[in-house]
Structure formats: structure tokens, C-alpha cells
Amino acid sequence: MVFHLFVGKAFAGSISMVLIILSLSLFILAIYLEKKFAKMNRNIYYREELFNSLCSNIDDIFLIYHIGNHKIEYISPNTDRTLGISSNNIKKNPFIIFNYSENDLKTEINRIFTKDILLENYETECKLLNPKTHQLVWLILRIYPVLDRQTVIRYIICISDLTKEKQSQQILKDALLNAQKANEAKKEFLSHMSHEIRTPINTVLGMAQIASNYLDNKEKVSDCLNKISVASKNLLTLVNNILDMSKKDSSSLQLTKEPFHICEFLFTFSSIIKTQAELNQQVFELTIDQIQNDFLLGDTLRLNQILLNCVSNALKFTPTGGNIKLEVSEIEKHGNKALFRFTISDNGIGMSKEFIEKIFIPFEQEEFIAKKYGGSGLGMPITKNLVTLMGGNIYVTSKLNFGTTITIDIVFEIAKPDTEIDEDAKNISKKLKYDFSEYRILIVEDNDINLEIICEILKPSKITIDTASDGLEALEKFKNCNASYYNIILMDLQMPKMNGYETAKAIRELNHPDSKKICIVAMSADSFAKEADIAIESNINYHITKPVETEDLFSLLYKIIIDPAYPII
Structure with missing residues (x-):
């Protein structure tokens, strides 16, 4: 009896202990699960916040649409920036986005969302007018169906902004179109200029040939020469016109005052x-x-x-x-x-x-x-x-x-009444004779024909002419001459071995009594003001443009050589 009682009490105590341990275990498990769920919730919250943050800072918009209740379950918070429509307004009415589309996309989207359920991915491009900025934005709309047991229950919708890409494409298209137009304009220009340039050249060549056949007929030769002169001036006018157009484009056309x-x-x-x-x-x-x-x-x-x-x-x-x-x-x-x-x-x-x-x-x-x-x-x-x-x-x-x-x-x-006009410059062109017989000029020109022309132009003035075919020869002649031997140097700018700029600089650096004071006049076929400016910067005193006009050259020589009051750089 005593034994049975002891066993019964021992069994009852064991059950109580088991219950206590079980209770403690359940309590501990509950605490563990609570912490686990709390951590999971924190992770879920963190991931949601991270996803929202990512969606807020990218141009793509994401939506999750539930087909059963026709509601937006999720929408990224960046819709206002890209579409100009708040996410709350889109949640209330998902189709509001397509109210601003240029094409009739609203009907098609409404059909996809309510009637003809998509079983495969859908993609389309559209243009939408941003109601806030009133600017058109290019969008690409992608819809991905989500299946559960072979049934589409949701759509994941992605809207991407293609505006910058489309603008870049348009810039490339415009650039290509402009290049094609420029190429056509170039072809048209060459075709047009070929005719316009050949016409006076044909006159020059033809009249020169005719003149050579009538050398004993002074009147006929004179007529041919007059026509050659007119044709040459027409050709020069055409070239000047072309240069003026290019100067306008390069902003190098300058006015004097x-x-x-x-x-x-x-x-x-x-x-x-x-x-x-x-x-x-x-x-x-x-x-x-x-x-x-x-x-x-x-x-x-x-x-x-x-x-x-x-x-x-x-x-x-x-x-x-x-x-x-x-x-x-x-x-x-x-x-x-x-x-x-x-x-x-x-x-x-x-x-x-x-x-x-x-x-x-x-x-x-x-x-x-x-x-x-x-x-x-x-x-x-x-x-x-x-x-x-x-x-x-x-x-x-x-x-x-x-x-x-x-x-x-x-x-x-x-102009103010006291503004001076160089009367000498006005009157020199009216003079019929120039006498520079007491003076000497060094002409530096690499082209034999141009050299012959300049020499023939200067011959009536009786000036003593010395020549050099390039910059190195000119430098050597000037270096070895006596003081005041040359009164002026007339020099082409574009020459082999040493060009006009380099020659002028080298002359100025010589240890010669006249190196700093000799007047250097540059000749160039380039009529751009930029070349004249470079010439002046290179310690060249004056710049004249080819073809050289006789009166212009004599006028300049008169002012440099005869008129001591005329300023020399």
C-alpha cells in the first residue's frame, strides 16, 4: 500500500515536471518565434523601403495590378516625376495614364486589363503629354502576366522613359539629314561654280589665243586684252563672293570704320x-x-x-x-x-x-x-x-x-568735323607718274610669273629691283647688304623652305642696322582678315592682297618711301 502510494506520487510529480518543461519550452519557442517574425518583418520592411527608394530614383515605373479586383496593389513612387501624375491618382484610376497618350492606347489597355487576359508578355511604345510640364515624353510599356495554377492573377507593369534615347536618335537623324543636305549643296555648288568659273577662264584662254594670231594687228590685240581684263575681273569678283560667303560662316568678315x-x-x-x-x-x-x-x-x-x-x-x-x-x-x-x-x-x-x-x-x-x-x-x-x-x-x-x-x-x-582724312591717300591714285628712281626694293616671290608681273608693274616707277625666290635667299641678301641699302621689302607669305612670317621674324632678329626699321610689306592671295592680322603680329608692317592693283601698290610705296611723316610700325 505504501509502495503503490509512493509510485503514484512519483508518477504525478513526473507529469508535473514534464508539463513545466513543456510550458517553458513553448514559452521559449514563442519568444524565439516572435523575435524571428519581428526580424523577418524588419527584413521585409527594409526590403520594401529599399525597393521604394530604388524605384523613386530611377526612371522606370513599376505597378502590380490584381486582375480579380481590378486594383493596383503596388505602384512605385516616381510617377509624378516621369509622368506628371501622382501615384495616388493612378491607384484610384489606373487608366488615367493613358488619357494623355497621343495614340488611342487607352482602349487597347482597357481590353487587356478587363477582357482579353494576356498569356504572354506585351510591349508597345507610346507618346504621352506630361500634364505638368506640357512636354511630350516617349514611353515603352511592358506587361508581364503572373500565373497561379495556369491562371493569370496579376500583371507586373513596367513603364520606361525613352525620351532621351529618342531625342538622341532624332539628333543623329537630323545630323545625317544635314550632312546629306550639305553633301548635295556641295555637289550643286561644285556643279554651279564649275560653269561660272569656266566661263571667264574660257574667255581668257580664247582671247589670248586670238591675240597671239593677230600680233601685227594692234587694235585686235588691244580688244582681246580688254576682254581678258574684263573676264579676269569677273572671275576675281566670283572668287571674292565665294570667300565672302565663307567669311560670313566663319565670322571672320570684318568691317573698317x-x-x-x-x-x-x-x-x-x-x-x-x-x-x-x-x-x-x-x-x-x-x-x-x-x-x-x-x-x-x-x-x-x-x-x-x-x-x-x-x-x-x-x-x-x-x-x-x-x-x-x-x-x-x-x-x-x-x-x-x-x-x-x-x-x-x-x-x-x-x-x-x-x-x-x-x-x-x-x-x-x-x-x-x-x-x-x-x-x-x-x-x-x-x-x-x-x-x-x-x-x-x-x-x-x-x-x-x-x-x-x-x-x-x-x-x-x-564723323566729328576735326576727323582727319588722309588726303595724300586720296590724291595719290590720281597721280599719273611715280618716280622712285632713288630707291631700292627687295621682292621675295617663289612664283616666277607673279615675280614677273610685280617687276613689270614697278618698272615705270624706275625703282631699283632686287629679287629673291624664297625666304632663305631673302634673309641672306638682307644680312649681307649695307645699311640703308634696301628701302622696302615686298614679300610673298606662302613660300617653300621659309615662309613670309618666318622670314620677317628672322630679319627682325638680325644684328643689322636696318633689321628693326626696314619696312616689310606682305603679299598674299588670302583675303581673310585673319591672315593680315597674323602678318602684323609677325612684325610685318603692311599687308596687300593678290592680285595686286597697280595704283594700290604705288600709293602704298609713295606713303612708305616718299612721305616721311607716314607712320611705320
Whole structure:
């Protein structure tokens, strides 16, 4: 009895112990699971935050759409930045995105989301108008179906911004198109210039051949030489026009500002045009009206080019017996500036309305004009460029078969009364004879024909001529000459062995009494102002452009050699 009681108590105690241990184990397990779940929740929260952060900082937008309840379960928070629509508004109405699409995408998306369930991936591109920025954005929409037991229960939607990529593609397309246009323009230019350049060259070669056949006929030779001279000047004008166009593109076309009397300028210009008009049996008339300020500052060379381009066209396209007028008036004055109006009118063949709209486009010509009259189609574009560069405006009105009127408005600065004009420079060109017999010049030129031309031009002046075929020879001759042996050096810039810049620099560095004071004049076929600037920077005193005009060269020599007051660098 006592034994049974002991066993019973022992068994009961064992059960109690087991229960206690089990309870403790469950408690510990509960604590462990709670910590485990808490850690898992923290990890889930961390991952959600990380995913949201990633989605917020990329351009792609992600959505999870539940097909059963037609609701957005997840949307990345960057929709406002990319689409201009808040994520809350998209959650309320998923189809609001497609309200702003250019194409009718809303109907197709609505069908995919509600009727025809996708069983495979879907992709499409669309353009959407951002309601905030009012700018079009390119998007690519991708939809991926999520299956559960062969049933599509959700869509994962990815919207990517393709705007920058599309813009880059468009830039490349535009660049390709511009390159193709430039190539076509180049071909057209070469074709056009080939004809325009060959025409005067053909005249030069043909007249030279004819002259060689009539050497005993002085009158015939003189006629051929005159025609060669005209053709050469036409060719030079064409080349200058092409250079002016390239200068406009490279921003290297520069204007000078020198004092001049506009009435005197106009009378000189008119006398030249009147002679040409009389040869064509046309009437040219100059009218100057209400000019209060005659003494101005400006670039007379470019003004002459502007007026010559316009008046030459009037002469060219006006038939025999026609009238050409140049009317000049001072419109208004503001401070030290005055607005002048130049009106060139004729009763010639005129222009069509369609062509007037293209008159300032390079190489554009009326078809019948190009065939009958020729020309490069560069005159008016260059005129427009020059007028614009001078701060002015140009207007053209015309009627086919009735004539054309060109109106040019240019503002000039009014020169002060005490502004000096180099009267010697004006009057030298009128002198008929130059006597430089007491002086010596060193001509440095590598081209034998150019050297012969310069020597022949200078021969009437009786100046003593010494020559060198390159910079090294010129340097050697100058180094070994006595003091004051040469009065001036006339030197080509582009030469082999040692070019003009290098030669000038080497001369200045010589230990010679005249090395610093000898006047060096550069000759160059390059009419760009940049080359003239480089020449001056290279301690070259003056720069003249080939082909060298006789009067310009003699005028410069006179000012350098004869006039001691003329400043030398």
C-alpha cells in the first residue's frame, strides 16, 4: 500500500515536471518565434523601403495590378516625376495614364486589363503629354502576366522613359539629314561654280589665243586684252563672293570704320555706273536728297560692294533703253548716328513672287534667268550678309516684267568735323607718274610669273629691283647688304623652305642696322582678315592682297618711301 502510494506520487510529480518543461519550452519557442517574425518583418520592411527608394530614383515605373479586383496593389513612387501624375491618382484610376497618350492606347489597355487576359508578355511604345510640364515624353510599356495554377492573377507593369534615347536618335537623324543636305549643296555648288568659273577662264584662254594670231594687228590685240581684263575681273569678283560667303560662316568678315564724305562717294560711284549704263544704252540716274550729315564713319569698300551688287543686277536685268535709279536720302538722326536709305529701282524684267522669297538663299536663281543671263546666285545673299553686318535692313519688291525696287537702310556714325582724312591717300591714285628712281626694293616671290608681273608693274616707277625666290635667299641678301641699302621689302607669305612670317621674324632678329626699321610689306592671295592680322603680329608692317592693283601698290610705296611723316610700325 505504501509502495503503490509512493509510485503514484512519483508518477504525478513526473507529469508535473514534464508539463513545466513543456510550458517553458513553448514559452521559449514563442519568444524565439516572435523575435524571428519581428526580424523577418524588419527584413521585409527594409526590403520594401529599399525597393521604394530604388524605384523613386530611377526612371522606370513599376505597378502590380490584381486582375480579380481590378486594383493596383503596388505602384512605385516616381510617377509624378516621369509622368506628371501622382501615384495616388493612378491607384484610384489606373487608366488615367493613358488619357494623355497621343495614340488611342487607352482602349487597347482597357481590353487587356478587363477582357482579353494576356498569356504572354506585351510591349508597345507610346507618346504621352506630361500634364505638368506640357512636354511630350516617349514611353515603352511592358506587361508581364503572373500565373497561379495556369491562371493569370496579376500583371507586373513596367513603364520606361525613352525620351532621351529618342531625342538622341532624332539628333543623329537630323545630323545625317544635314550632312546629306550639305553633301548635295556641295555637289550643286561644285556643279554651279564649275560653269561660272569656266566661263571667264574660257574667255581668257580664247582671247589670248586670238591675240597671239593677230600680233601685227594692234587694235585686235588691244580688244582681246580688254576682254581678258574684263573676264579676269569677273572671275576675281566670283572668287571674292565665294570667300565672302565663307567669311560670313566663319565670322571672320570684318568691317573698317574710316571717315568719308558720302556725297563724294556717291558721285564717284555714279560716274562708274553711268559709263557702264551708256555702254548698255541705258539711263542711270542718281538722286541725293535731304542729306544733313555728309561726313560719316564707315566701310566704304563694303558699301560700294553692296550698291554695286544691286545696281549691277539692275543693269543686267534691264533691257536696252531701260532706266535705273539710285536714290539716297538721310531718313533720321539719333545722337551721333544717322540713318541713310538707298533705293535702287529699275524697269527691267522683274522677279516672280515665289523667287523673291528665296532671293537671299545662296545659288538660288529664277530658272529662265539662270539659262539666259547666267550668274552665280551669290550676289544678293552676300549683299544681305553685308547689310546685316552693318546693322541695316534690306527689302525687295518686284513684279514680273515691270521691274524691281531694292531698299537698303544703314545706320552710319557721324564723323566729328576735326576727323582727319588722309588726303595724300586720296590724291595719290590720281597721280599719273611715280618716280622712285632713288630707291631700292627687295621682292621675295617663289612664283616666277607673279615675280614677273610685280617687276613689270614697278618698272615705270624706275625703282631699283632686287629679287629673291624664297625666304632663305631673302634673309641672306638682307644680312649681307649695307645699311640703308634696301628701302622696302615686298614679300610673298606662302613660300617653300621659309615662309613670309618666318622670314620677317628672322630679319627682325638680325644684328643689322636696318633689321628693326626696314619696312616689310606682305603679299598674299588670302583675303581673310585673319591672315593680315597674323602678318602684323609677325612684325610685318603692311599687308596687300593678290592680285595686286597697280595704283594700290604705288600709293602704298609713295606713303612708305616718299612721305616721311607716314607712320611705320
